[in-house]
Amino acid sequence: MTATTYDHAAHEGEPTGFKRWLVTTNHKDIGSMYLLFSLAMFLLGGAMALVIRAELFQPGLQIVDPYFFNQMTTMHALVMIFGAVMPAFTGLANWMIPLMVGAPDMALPRMNNWSFWLLPFGFAVLLSTLFMPGGGPAGGWTMYPPLMLQTGTAFPFVIFAIHVLGISSIMGSINVIATILNMRAPGMSLMKMPLFVWTWLITAYLMIAVMPVLAGAVTMLLTDQYFGTTFFSAAGGGDPVLYQHIFWFFGHPEVYILILPAFGIISTIIPTFARKPLFGYSSMVYATASIAFLSFIVWAHHMFTVGMPLAGELFFMYSTMLIAVPTGVKVFNWVSTMWRGAMTFEAPMLFALAFVFLFTIGGFSGLMLAIAPADFQYHDTYFVVAHFHYVLVTGAVFAILAAAYYWMPKWTGHMYSERLAQWHFWMSVIFVNVLFFPQHFLGLAGMPRRIPDYSVQFADWNMVSSIGGFGFGFAQLIFVWLLIKCIRGGQQAEAKAWEGASGLEWDVPSPAPHHTFDTPPVVR
Amino acid sequence: MTTRTESEGDRGRRFVLAPNIEVNWRQTVWIFIGISSVCLGVALVCTWFGFWPVLPFAGLEVTALGWALYTSARRSLDREVIYVVDNMVTVEKGCGRAEQRWEMDRSWTEVQLRELHRHWGETRLVLRSREQTLTIGAFLDAQERRSLDRALRACIGPMARWGDDRPVAAIDSDEPRASWASGIAANAGEKTG
Numbered sequence A: 001m002t003a004t005t006y007d008h009a010a011h012e013g014e015p016t017g018f019k020r021w022l023v024t025t026n027h028k029d030i031g032s033m034y035l036l037f038s039l040a041m042f043l044l045g046g047a048m049a050l051v052i053r054a055e056l057f058q059p060g061l062q063i064v065d066p067y068f069f070n071q072m073t074t075m076h077a078l079v080m081i082f083g084a085v086m087p088a089f090t091g092l093a094n095w096m097i098p099l100m101v102g103a104p105d106m107a108l109p110r111m112n113n114w115s116f117w118l119l120p121f122g123f124a125v126l127l128s129t130l131f132m133p134g135g136g137p138a139g140g141w142t143m144y145p146p147l148m149l150q151t152g153t154a155f156p157f158v159i160f161a162i163h164v165l166g167i168s169s170i171m172g173s174i175n176v177i178a179t180i181l182n183m184r185a186p187g188m189s190l191m192k193m194p195l196f197v198w199t200w201l202i203t204a205y206l207m208i209a210v211m212p213v214l215a216g217a218v219t220m221l222l223t224d225q226y227f228g229t230t231f232f233s234a235a236g237g238g239d240p241v242l243y244q245h246i247f248w249f250f251g252h253p254e255v256y257i258l259i260l261p262a263f264g265i266i267s268t269i270i271p272t273f274a275r276k277p278l279f280g281y282s283s284m285v286y287a288t289a290s291i292a293f294l295s296f297i298v299w300a301h302h303m304f305t306v307g308m309p310l311a312g313e314l315f316f317m318y319s320t321m322l323i324a325v326p327t328g329v330k331v332f333n334w335v336s337t338m339w340r341g342a343m344t345f346e347a348p349m350l351f352a353l354a355f356v357f358l359f360t361i362g363g364f365s366g367l368m369l370a371i372a373p374a375d376f377q378y379h380d381t382y383f384v385v386a387h388f389h390y391v392l393v394t395g396a397v398f399a400i401l402a403a404a405y406y407w408m409p410k411w412t413g414h415m416y417s418e419r420l421a422q423w424h425f426w427m428s429v430i431f432v433n434v435l436f437f438p439q440h441f442l443g444l445a446g447m448p449r450r451i452p453d454y455s456v457q458f459a460d461w462n463m464v465s466s467i468g469g470f471g472f473g474f475a476q477l478i479f480v481w482l483l484i485k486c487i488r489g490g491q492q493a494e495a496k497a498w499e500g501a502s503g504l505e506w507d508v509p510s511p512a513p514h515h516t517f518d519t520p521p522v523v524r
Numbered sequence B: 001m002t003t004r005t006e007s008e009g010d011r012g013r014r015f016v017l018a019p020n021i022e023v024n025w026r027q028t029v030w031i032f033i034g035i036s037s038v039c040l041g042v043a044l045v046c047t048w049f050g051f052w053p054v055l056p057f058a059g060l061e062v063t064a065l066g067w068a069l070y071t072s073a074r075r076s077l078d079r080e081v082i083y084v085v086d087n088m089v090t091v092e093k094g095c096g097r098a099e100q101r102w103e104m105d106r107s108w109t110e111v112q113l114r115e116l117h118r119h120w121g122e123t124r125l126v127l128r129s130r131e132q133t134l135t136i137g138a139f140l141d142a143q144e145r146r147s148l149d150r151a152l153r154a155c156i157g158p159m160a161r162w163g164d165d166r167p168v169a170a171i172d173s174d175e176p177r178a179s180w181a182s183g184i185a186a187n188a189g190e191k192t193g
């Protein structure tokens, strides 16, 4: 036998224990790590929210000092957005997209490993700023100058952490795009892809388009602070309002990055439990694409009060309202899918239904905010807080929970406890509304956001809201318990865990084998 | 994956293994152009307003995306070709063209289907000849690998029947993606993969 090279049994020397997780390139391992990381961040960000809600339980200052309060609002938002919701979607993408398109793995497994490990590193840096002289960032997640430039020692570390988290999400979305475009099994044309895959493709597109803008914006903050530039400083000819334009040019598409994969999840779950195919597949794809397109031209609806020309106010008002059209198409299609379906109400379906109802409430309050003259009243009040939490918590987070219940049998090989799941669901829906609905009233009555103390007229609803917050937080512990139980055992799941489910992922056994296919060899 | 087996006259057989992906390069290029023109367009507008630091980030990102799409698309050209002809087993691996080549004695070579990892039931198909082992069919799924194992055993090794050209079992479906488990898109014989 002549061999130019010969390969040793690479698998047999595979690392075990912690090292295995450190170097793994398997999409399922990485998906699980993303999901667990996201859960940890959800609990941490939730704990920060409860610090805020505890302080706001009564008027006056009781628990924390105002500066720490501001650090909590800022960190809570950064942790929830970049630590909980985005990584959860990336984790779902890692686990499900290869299974759904029939690929052995993600297109670039080694890069995949990197994009995950940047996250804990980035968050270690970000969270460590809380212990630095001068404390963590306290200017809100929007980081507006000049306020943000008053951050202490933490400032460059915050910017660095944002860069690291940004690189991580960029690498994640590059991988998703490459996987979807180049790893589909023969015969799966774009218009045959599952909707979750479609919504992720469009999400990744948005990320690629706007992340450089965020990176540029925070870099300019850094150079303004340390290198004498004056991009955003009026004293040197710059303009702080232009920071807001730049930030929201990133920030508005970012909120769609946080919701589009959720649309994909709901479009997967509702047909399963209604036992009917999704109504209007192609209109769903076009609606998602139009939402993504519109998200580029509406950013200044966050800035109606900065003093724009009237024509600008009108443009951003109408373009924002236009988004209601494709969103309405989606809601219509979900409802039509359920129409005369044989529905059952297991936990994934319950969360999906709650999504459709409550996300719609968030959409309507968004329409109210889009009315420029009315926004002069609502701006920076608790009405805004209520609005975006309806969208982000009962929207993005509920969709993620729905997805977790839906695919948990595929991941763990076990059915979760439906009884606990029902408890989790009902506690969550009830308390989330107790938590956020009264905030509409607070906002309409004029209570400003991002304040640790308030006028006594707001006392009652704040107390209700805080009770809701603690109830909601407690409810999530049921989920943690359920998850641990499900990983450790339980009724064996069948390959097709749900009667009405369809899709390639249900053809592989539960739990999905470690290597559905093996990684294609890299030939050098 | 697609596997193609052909008889080489009555002296042996040839197996062509390819990953189970269908890259539409033209579509990929168009989508890449779409994404990068939006991304760079945005960055140019920012630059126009004096915010040039956006531009280098956009440039880096588009380059990374292009690189990623190119490298991953090239994988679709990965091939493993196994010739079992006369008294020789020849394996060629490469991307687009044969880049590495191994030769073994047909009667002294053993086909082994190894079980790995207690929990996951993975397998790996190995050709072993004297001290050396060569993994083949890494991009096949478990069932396709088992089938290839059976087909190879039938023609490699001292006890093998030479020139057995029964179709490779897992790969006998003409209908691509009839189901996940029964082996995707493959054929035994005439069609090109």
Ligand code: HEM
Residues within 6 Å of the ligand: A045, A046, A049, A050, A052, A053, A073, A074, A076, A077, A080, A081, A084, A085, A139, A140, A141, A142, A385, A389, A392, A393, A396, A397, A435, A449, A450, A451, A469, A472
């Ligand atoms: C677990 C339940 C949650 C509770 C109890 C909660 C509570 C709060 C509170 C009290 C504030 C401060 C409002 C203010 O004073 O301005 C806040 C702000 C915020 N939250 Fe949440 N939140 C929760 C979940 C989430 C999630 C899941 C997300 C995102 C995915 C999120 C995103 C934000 C954002 C972006 C802000 C604005 C921060 C700022 O003003 O800069 N929250 N949240």
Ligand SMILES: [Cu+2]
Residues within 6 Å of the ligand: A251, A252, A255, A298, A299, A301, A302
């Ligand atoms: Cu917006």
